[in-house]
Amino acid sequence: MTNFGKIDDFGTLIEPATLKIQRLLPGPIERVWSYLTEDEFLSKWLASAGMELKVGAPFEFVWRNDTLTNPPGNKPAGFGGEHRMQSKITALEPLRRLAFTWVGSGDVSFELEPSGDQVLLTIIHRRLADRSNLLSVSTGWHAHIDILTGRISGIEPEPFWNNWARLKDAYGRKIPA
Template sequence: MKDDDYGVLTAPDTVRIERLLPGPIERAWAWITEEDKRAQWLAGGAMDLQVGGRVALTFRHKELTHADDPAPPKYADMAACAELLGQVTVCEPPHRLAHTWGGQGEVQYELREVGGGVRLVITHQRLPSRDDVLSVSAGWHAHLDLLVARLRGREAPRYWQLHSRLEVDYADRFPV
């Protein structure tokens, strides 16, 4: 895993993570906003793409990859299905989307064409605790690795195995 794949803290309650995706930008936007595509790397569910629109993400982590390990005990309640509700706060297709993330702050996706690819920057802010920062950092990192694998036609890494390892890495990278 490359060092620049890791997210960075831009404030004590804010993590920023980037990936270079294959283009064009409309394809990357579709994988973020269209339910059937988003369900393959993050979460399904409806997303009303207008400011004030409803976001209803349905996470089915055990369906993201084949032969995955079981969820760690602290995530057992979300192993089969977890739902998160939010509201769109910014929608500027195909460059910017932001929405609230249940009770855990706000997420912003920024897409910019670079060369033949697309730079995706995700910023998750107003996380309530250090544990949330570590969990969300590992989660975004693992989900983005799945997205890149899907877009490149490669086998996706095992989600929970990767998430567990990354949570330890982020605890080392983001000391108390």
């Protein structure tokens, strides 16, 4: 039996301000690429974006985390219904690599590598300013990737906000003060 999703349950700091998180996903690579680049799929695990797949192209991520799972779970205080972030594609190799910058929140890259009938997804988020930002980004990526793993594997993920709260506590213990 294939154990999708497991590489290391948690993201790791590969430099003081750089998070790396990996997951094995069921292939083919074309399907995984669609989940990273096409709004129809991207909005089911992360955010809508309306990306034009061209280096230098600006776009806006729009998160609506309450819509990612049904039920959404218990949303912590302080979160609105929507969050927006201006972005720009900085690198593009179809079916292999997508990188973009998030204004004020670092640089992100998605890399895909075939691994038999699976695909290794590596996300690297650079230029994370401080521990608070590291904690927020680590928790968010992990929770969103858990949803991606469920969606692409055909398994219903647990409620987003409940998973997010559990992960925030766990990352709080893992990330050095």
